Amino acid sequence: MRSWIWTLILLAVAVALALTVNEHSGNVIILAQPWRVELSLPLAIVLGILAFLVFHWLLRLLHWMSNSPGRFRNWRGRRAQRRDIELLERGWINELEGRYVQAEKELSKLLSRTRSTDRKVLAGLSAARALHLLGEYSRRDQTLQLAQESAGEDGRLRQAVDVVTAEMYLDQNRAEEALELLEPLQETSTRFLHANRLCLRAHRQLGHHRQVYQLTRLLLRRSAIDETQAKAFIAESAAHQLDVVEAKDWSGLWGDLQADERLSPEVALAGARAQLRFGRPAESARILEAALNRGLDDRLLRAYAQCDANQARQRLGHAELWLKSNPDHPGLLAALGQLCLAAQLWGQGAHYLERSLDLRADIHIHALLGNLHDALGHPEQALSHWRKACEAADSELPLIQRPLPAADTRGDPDFMRHETESFDVLRAEDDRLPVQVPEAASGVYLPDTPEDNHPAPQVKADKARPARPVPGPEDDYFDTAPIPGVDMSLTSDHSRSK
Template identity: 75%
Template sequence: MMRSWIWTLILLAAAVGLALTVHDHGGNVIIVAQPWRLELSLPLAVVLALVAFVVLHWLLRLLRWMGNSPDRLRAWRGRRAQRRDVELLERGWINVLEGRYVQAEKDLSSLLARTRSADRKVLAGLSAARALHLLGEYGRRDQTLRLAQEGAGQDSRLRQAVDTVTAEMLLDQNRAQEALDLLEPLQDASSRFLHATRLLLRAHRQLGHADRVYALTRLLLRRSAIDEAQARLFICESAAQRLDAVDVAGWNALWGDLTADERLTPVVALAGARAQTRLGRPDDAARILEAALNRQLDEKLLRAYALCDAEQARQRLGHAELWLRSHPDHAGLLAALGQLCLAAQLWGQGAHYLERSLALRADIHIHALLGNLHDALGRPDQALRHWRQACEAADAELPQIQRPLPAADTRGDPQFLQGVPAAAAMLSPDAPVAASAAYLQDAADEALEAVPTPVAPPPAARPASSSTEDDYFDTAPIPGVDMSLTSDRNREP
């Protein structure tokens, strides 16, 4: 607005100056062109010259505008096509994000077929491939990805984008090796492509490459490109896999690369203890487990700590009893103490710990240990009872059968028919003879009676054990306990 006023003032000033100049000069202008002769006043000649200049100027601009019309029309068409492409691309991505994959694929495929821009062609192809991937149409997805790859041409940036998106979709199908072949060229020393590095980590995890998972997780953690909790999980899992295959030469380097906090996690501590036991270092294995158990009384760690020979059992009992002071009602710790007592042949104290653990929690492990204890003491009846209870506890975790299974057809077994009572011959010839000598009938055969299974005579009663209750408990000293303070024999009346 201000510029218009300024130009208006300039033009008015020029007009006033021109009028004053012309008023003072009253000459004539004669133009002779045989056979014509034109005579004009000077002011009129000046005005006509200015008008001619302006008309010529605008005429030249009109000719120039008409000459540039094809270029201008092409530019207008390009802007219109770009606007339409952007609208299709935006609508397609919104449909993908909202889950309308069919409509998204339709819009993006239309854009892929009509656009002339390499960037938009690649973007449309990758977006349409993503929609088809989520629809489960993998054949059409691969065809769309090939079109996007062709649209990328020799542009390295677009080709990397196509390879990254393709690898991510392959990983969703657990085709890790194919994804790895696409991602390996993108991994360089600078690790600029953090998303490609994350996909590379995912591919190595699917393939079980523990060394690469460990290294890539460390790299992403240093660059703050991965969640710390997830990185800790990946590091511990891969470290445990590496420890399971470590040898004597590589132990120090592998164990020393782990932080103190990582060494105390249950999965790493278990793997380290297994490795040290395999390498013939039970004392080092015990120290690894003790350090982890001092932090947390994990069930798996306790069971691994209780698995040792008699020489190690007495030493480990002392450490375990220290944990018992602060955790007197820990069922897993009591079971581990009982197992250690069994390894050290401290039968009485082992039974004490196992019974306390059984009172807190009845499971397969404790019943099995009590069965082993009674079997070692020559009490088969009690051992069998606990083993049966262990089987019942295991059976409780299995799916229950809601209807009885059909009877087994044993009519073709001559050895079985020899032991079947004569009453079984009264059954219908179409009815199969059950393995238990009884037939579960259908509703249509309710008139038939099942043949009862012959009851075997009871076994002869076993003679009662001559061992007394005092003989049941051994007299071996308990580690860490002063028996002079607990025995009644040393006390004076």
């Protein structure tokens, strides 16, 4: 649009100039002794315009020639920039595709060639990330040091280096070193959300539950963390704090929790344990009852059933209300049976425990039934349930069907040392004798099969000592001590000694 406007202006000036020259005819005389030049007015105007244009283009040519070094430098800079961008793009693409070796080569080349501070730091951090994923931590640390030196005094670049370094440290569970880098960023601005997330991760690794609780609250208010994950972190950290809270700090910690957070099974269990620690069993029961009213949980039910006889009957009333809506809940039935045992209601307790056992057989129910029969004076039934509880505790334990044979102490190397030395002397004289291996008390000797089919020559027994019997299949197992409760007169060792 501007070119059209200028074109119209030039046409208007040309028309006006032509009309003016046409109406005012005359001559232009140029005197330069000893020359005298006389021109018509139109020709003088045309020559003046041409002279102006030629002089203008000459000045522009001189300016272009004088700026050639600068243009050459700019051209080289643009070429280097295109090269850096190509290397950076290829390195990032390879890193995103998982080709970390190729990515590290491209980014290291960019780190050594580029003159741009921003691209040098970016290339160093990207190359360090690739080396970190390759597990080459020493080279990674060297690359991070180069990136830190390249950042200089630029605060923004130094923050980027610190954040990336801290994230890599957290991957190695070096949370303390990561916190040293992140805490200055967190103090600078609470809106540095990524640094806050990394701080949260570091505090979780170190078990700083109070800091985890505070940071999770902060990130949840800023919508910088998943709500489900945040609730899990809050429940975990609050439960750990409740386990060690003092009575004077209880109100502040419990009051800071929201209503739905108090009903979490982890928080409710920790709160109930804290109240029991303070000597307030009634308050502990109210916390558990509020959580159980929202949903039955086996951990809460088991904790609710652990009480003395004074509170057992009151808790039975609440538990029977839950039984109306959940008649086939095995954990609730087991809790009712345990409460009945605490209240010494033996028949009703047996009824609840048997119903629970029909639905789910586990160690807890068998142990309760064992205690019930033991209290009723039924030792055989109590022992049966306790044995089943042990089997349910670890079903992979081997069951010993018969006692093992006792150890043959005569096979101990200390007892057979002199006999072995005499046999070695005989074998040195005759290489055809079989290899004699002393029997250890905790091992089994299996003789090697001869290479040929001919039987090996027998060694004559020493007259001073009776010959040892050849071990049989029943002697394949040896132990270092007799088994308690086994009659040693019936073992194979004593039978041979006789």
